[in-house]
Amino acid sequence: xxxxxxxxxxxxxxxxxxxxxxxxxxxxxxxxxxxxxxxxxxxxxxxxxxxxxxxxxxxxxxxxxxxxxxxxxxxxxxxxxxxxxxxxxxxxxxxxxxxxxxxxxxxxxxxxxxxxxxxxxxxxxxxxxxxxxxxxxxxxxxxxxxxxxxxxxxxxxxxxxxxxxxxxxxxxxxxxxxxxxxxxxxxxxxxxxxxxxxxxxxxxxxxxxxxxxxxxxxxxxxxxxxxxxxxxxxxxxxxxxxxxxxxxxxxxxxxxxxxxxxxxxxxxxxxxxxxxxxxxxxxxxxxxxxxxxxxxxxx
Amino acid sequence: xxxxxxxxxxxxxxxxxxxxxxxxxxxxxxxxxxxxxxxxxxxxxxxxxxxxxxxxxxxxxxxxxxxxxxxxxxxxxxxxxxxxxxxxxxxxxxxxxxxxxxxxxxxxxxxxxxxxxxxxxxxxxxxxxxxxxxxxxxxxxxxxxxxxxxxxxxxxxxxxxxxxxxxxxxxxxxxxxxxxxxxxxxxxxxxxxxxxxxxxxxxxxxxxxxxxxxxxxxxxxxxxxxxxxxxxxxxxxxxxxxxxxxxxxxxxxxxxxxxxxxxxxxxxxxxxxxxxxxxxxxxxxxxxxxxxxxxxxxxxxxxxxxxxxxxxxxxxxxxxxxxxxxxxxxxxxxxxxxxxxxxxxxxxxxxxxxxxxxx
Numbered sequence: 186x187x188x189x190x191x192x193x194x195x196x197x198x199x200x201x202x203x204x205x206x207x208x209x210x211x212x213x214x215x216x217x218x219x220x221x222x223x224x225x226x227x228x229x230x231x232x233x234x235x236x237x238x239x240x241x242x243x244x245x246x247x248x249x250x251x252x253x254x255x256x257x258x259x260x261x262x263x264x265x266x267x268x269x270x271x272x273x274x275x276x277x278x279x280x281x282x283x284x285x286x287x288x289x290x291x292x293x294x295x296x297x298x299x300x301x302x303x304x305x306x307x308x309x310x311x312x313x314x315x316x317x318x319x320x321x322x323x324x325x326x327x328x329x330x331x332x333x334x335x336x337x338x339x340x341x342x343x344x345x346x347x348x349x350x351x352x353x354x355x356x357x358x359x360x361x362x363x364x365x366x367x368x369x370x371x372x373x374x375x376x377x378x379x380x381x382x383x384x385x386x387x388x389x390x391x392x393x394x395x396x397x398x399x400x401x402x403x404x405x406x407x408x409x410x411x412x413x414x415x416x417x418x419x420x421x422x423x424x425x426x427x428x429x430x431x432x433x434x435x436x437x438x439x440x441x442x443x444x445x446x447x448x449x450x451x452x453x454x455x456x457x458x459x460x461x462x463x464x465x466x467x468x469x470x471x472x473x474x475x476x477x478x479x480x481x482x483x484x
Numbered sequence: 485x486x487x488x489x490x491x492x493x494x495x496x497x498x499x500x501x502x503x504x505x506x507x508x509x510x511x512x513x514x515x516x517x518x519x520x521x522x523x524x525x526x527x528x529x530x531x532x533x534x535x536x537x538x539x540x541x542x543x544x545x546x547x548x549x550x551x552x553x554x555x556x557x558x559x560x561x562x563x564x565x566x567x568x569x570x571x572x573x574x575x576x577x578x579x580x581x582x583x584x585x586x587x588x589x590x591x592x593x594x595x596x597x598x599x600x601x602x603x604x605x606x607x608x609x610x611x612x613x614x615x616x617x618x619x620x621x622x623x624x625x626x627x628x629x630x631x632x633x634x635x636x637x638x639x640x641x642x643x644x645x646x647x648x649x650x651x652x653x654x655x656x657x658x659x660x661x662x663x664x665x666x667x668x669x670x671x672x673x674x675x676x677x678x679x680x681x682x683x684x685x686x687x688x689x690x691x692x693x694x695x696x697x698x699x700x701x702x703x704x705x706x707x708x709x710x711x712x713x714x715x716x717x718x719x720x721x722x723x724x725x726x727x728x729x730x731x732x733x734x735x736x737x738x739x740x741x742x743x744x745x746x747x748x749x750x751x752x753x754x755x756x757x758x759x760x761x762x763x764x765x766x767x768x769x770x771x772x773x774x775x776x777x778x779x780x781x782x783x784x785x786x787x788x789x790x791x792x793x794x795x796x797x798x799x800x801x802x803x804x805x806x807x808x809x810x811x812x813x814x815x816x817x818x819x820x821x822x823x824x825x826x827x828x829x830x831x832x833x834x835x836x837x838x839x840x841x842x843x
Contacts (some may be wrong), residue, residue, distance in 0.1 A: 245837060372567045374565040374567045375569045377534075377563070377565070378563065378569040378570075379532060379571070380557065381535075381556045382559035383587055392571075393571050396573035397572060
């Protein structure tokens with residue numbers, strides 16, 4: 186009670202002269218910093234609304250004189266990657282097709298792993314967990330060539346299953362870590378009570394553990410959606426020509442070396458591609474911070 | 485209804501032995517309390533009886549049937565945990581019926597059993613709530629209810645009242661006692677709270693370091709502690725302990741510690757004790773009584789008094805030996821004055837200095 190009363194009066198106390206100037210300084214600094222980091226986004230957006238004639242004037246900071254959505258339409262429907270001129274929509278569809286099963290299964294397996302590791306302690310569970318952890322620190326580029334060989338042998342190289350399986354495998358260490366840490370905070374008595382009630386491995390997982398996992402599952406969805414959507418390398422290597430994700434297609438559009446560079450289309454395409462993770466960040470900032478705080482997000 | 489028999493039971497984690505070659509038989513319908521300080525292995529032992537911890541040796545028999553390696557759900561037990569362990573995403577009704585639904589029992593029977601348990605525990609009005617919307621006492625009632633609906637033959641309680649405040653604890657303690665009277669099931673109850681143990685138990689098993697020190701009725705455990713550990717673990721305010729010597733004085737035995745002398749000739753020794761034997765005198769504060777003009781009264785100088793409500797705990801010095809003793813509010817005991825007392829030697833305990841066992 187005492188401390189509450191104290192803090193209440195403290196927050197009401199008027200700021201001193203020095204503190205007021207301190208606050209002004211901090212907010213000015215933060216404002217300038219925010220503007221600086223937002224500048225590229227601003228340039229991208231205004232450029233995407235200009236016609237090529239206007240872009241050629243080279244006034245990158247000026248607002249568009251004739252506001253036009255042509256570049257956006259072109260980026261979505263008819264921008265050319267090599268010989269096909271079907272725009273980003275194909276890549277978007279591919280990315281969704283890759284994203285959905287990858288996110289669902291990597292989270293499901295992560296939860297299952299975490300559950301097994303925290304509640305059904307088998308001999309060597311800690312060693313197993315250490316190996317998984319180690320896996321999250323090995324740069325995944327190392328595995329690309331062996332995986333290519335493996336998929337080639339099994340005949341699924343360059344297909345949707347190949348890229349989905351790859352994402353699931355690479356998501357496993359972090360997802361397992363995330364869920365295991367969450368589950369280790371649950372009282373083990375809960376699990377014992379369920380065993381006395383006659384529930385087995387799957388029954389406990391489905392009826393008791395999964396319904397309690399909603400908060401951490403949201404964090405996992407955010408992490409996996411952003412990571413898989415932003416992936417370029419794995420998509421390029423494993424997805425095959427027909428399933429190239431949006432990021433790869435964007436690169437093909439932007440890096441075309443023939444003809445005139447359509448800066449307005451490139452800008453629009455880039456914003457379109459980053460829209461999904463951007464939305465996820467904006468909508469779920471609070472949950473994302475929680476994910477970082479739970480120690481499972483690495484650089 | 486079931487009797488429980490543990491034979492030569494061993495439980496260890498890695499190389500650490502938690503329970504060492506333990507034998508214990510619990511009668512059908514008995515209320516047995518496992519009492520001991522934290523880390524003495526009592527909870528582990530209970531988990532092993534419930535089948536949640538693997539034993540490393542020995543056998544567990546329920547009604548002469550070997551269940552050492554049986555699955556928890558096949559043992560006919562209900563268990564109540566300290567942390568309640570209610571399923572947080574399910575309503576009280578679902579919590580109670582979870583086990584029955586898994587067992588595939590028909591709806592009507594489930595409904596009937598849940599209703600019966602809820603009425604017995606007075607939680608009928610809470611059936612639709614989630615555990616998070618319940619108070620601690622209500623949660624523990626639900627947890628007990630979950631054990632009830634399973635028609636358990638044996639109830640295992642793992643410090644069920646430790647998370648509750650003092651008033652609720654007393655209330656629920658009574659409730660559990662009533663429940664035992666109604667159901668007449670075998671109950672095994674783990675606690676570190678001596679009051680719970682003394683009030684609830686038919687028999688108490690006092691444990692230390694994975695070994696049962698004494699197994700007896702509450703009165704005997706309290707009045708005739710088998711060793712120094714049991715004597716000092718039970719009782720509040722704590723037992724006085726004085727190290728000294730039993731000396732032969734003619735045909736009588738007298739306990740001496742410095743100038744302090746106590747005639748021990750009326751003490752019921754369990755074995756023949758020779759004069760000159762070193763011993764520890766264990767004396768409960770309520771067994772040192774205010775003298776009412778007795779001849780054997782000894783005078784002590786009171787150094788401190790602690791009023792405890794119904795009585796007063798006085799700390800006095802008797803011929804160089806400090807003892808705490810209980811006096812009534814009206815006995816006129818004040819600090820820095822002398823106060824005469826008589827010591828009831830028949831209720832005292834003498835322990836061997838080396839082994840700590842009762843003489």
